[in-house]
Amino acid sequence: MEVYVNFDLPPEAEAELRRHFSVVRGGDLSNVEAALVSRLTPDELRKMPRLRFIQAVTAGLDHLPWEHIPPHVAVAGNAGSNADAVAEFALALLLAPYKRIVQYSEKMRRGDYRRDVAIPLLAGRKAAVLGLGEIGTRVAKALAVLGAEVWGFSRAPREGPWRFTNSLEEALRGVSAAVCALPLTKHTKGLVRYEHLALMAQDAVFVNVGRAEVVDREGVLRILKERPSFIFASDVWWGRNDFDRDAEFFALPNVVATPWVAGGYGNEEVWRRMAMEAVKNLITWAMGGQPRNVARREDYIV
């Protein structure tokens, strides 16, 4: 079977792929039945009339040209392959500003030893986790171990050491900490708006490790300017890899920004694992098995 690949795979994943498929990287794509991709253009799609399966190496599938993908083509994402790395990073993005590590560390370097910055407790406080996939679940469990009153928000109920709600208002009202690990779909685009952020505690920290577009850009900017005590800590930005587009955020004192490094971009080992998981899922499909993370087309087609 011919498989189209449009990015550089780590050597182990490339070798594993070649053990099972004939790998095509360009030229005649007319016999391609499956594609292993990072991004995908309508042009590439048009060249693959026999395409039946698209395996993305990314966890999210929001960047695919859904309107151009025929309904009979199944699309699988790669959620879970980097969940451990992203969950750790999310907790770090939350705790570093929440426990005032950076502020005190900088003070100590300048010889200012005064204990004049209050450090909020997480234990006993309400915390919200938006999205209860593999990332959100790990974060929620860690917050529960630390004694926070965890609320879990997602479309479908999921059990764990949290109180479940499918109301964003209920999840965010009065919370001291929120971690967003929602996928970007037509249902979540622009979901978190100013009025939701305004429900949070005055000195709350909002963390985003999902996709920037789940949160309304202007709403975040407004609350950051209105409430100097509110902290926005995010690894994902609206300009995607064009970070300059969001530079006005990075200049604000109540923003902690990282350049989309929580998962595979920040760690070679995570990237290798993501690639291998994607290849394995593709093999499962080719062998007639049930691949993981098959997307619901209706979540993306507006």
Next chain:
Amino acid sequence: MEVYVNFDLPPEAEAELRRHFSVVRGGDLSNVEAALVSRLTPDELRKMPRLRFIQAVTAGLDHLPWEHIPPHVAVAGNAGSNADAVAEFALALLLAPYKRIVQYSEKMRRGDYRRDVAIPLLAGRKAAVLGLGEIGTRVAKALAVLGAEVWGFSRAPREGPWRFTNSLEEALRGVSAAVCALPLTKHTKGLVRYEHLALMAQDAVFVNVGRAEVVDREGVLRILKERPSFIFASDVWWGRNDFDRDAEFFALPNVVATPWVAGGYGNEEVWRRMAMEAVKNLITWAMGGQPRNVARREDYIV
């Protein structure tokens, strides 16, 4: 019953204490049977011939003048009263440098969006928690949720989501992350030395939220200078509140320093809770009950 108090209590704790005892703050201490203290001097002790019980408001008891406390006087600490706050802080001190939050955040502010700092994984890596009291237990559970291979070190075996060892070498060999939450006793003083730190992974993070003296000062300084990739993140310092004595650490790039703020010093609410817990434990003792955290004298008398 007369109780001697030598520090300012928060109002609720003071009121609760006065409901049960006659509070003495100076003058004639000859009828004092119990003392609620932060620190305590040999001079104060000499003035209380009828003293039978000392309740410390602090979790640690290492700072008491043990050689001057008669063997028939019971001494209780306040461990656990700030464990939630310290555990959160310990995890923040670990994750902030481990996941390179500060480095990337600073790069973003200067417009440097390059992803050129590798971010280590915690999942699948060996992590050690030294001291399995209420703080260590919480930290160990959180690390286990994040997928780390957790090793727990303490004098007596304790069960949990970790592999137990009473060998410091076994606990620290090859670990990527270590959190020290040991009390300072005659058994733990200077316990962690250069040769132990040298067993850790090249880019390991060592966190201390217990007492500085558990770790050998010169040993830490040596490894920090020999291994720029090794990170020491600590809330406690050998000079105690005289931070200037340890200023050479704060100047090192591979040190994250905070001024003893993990517990009651960093949070008014934690401090109020610590005071109330201490008062309640004192009441338990006075009513003939079994107070918590009664120290083993032999752990402190050299």
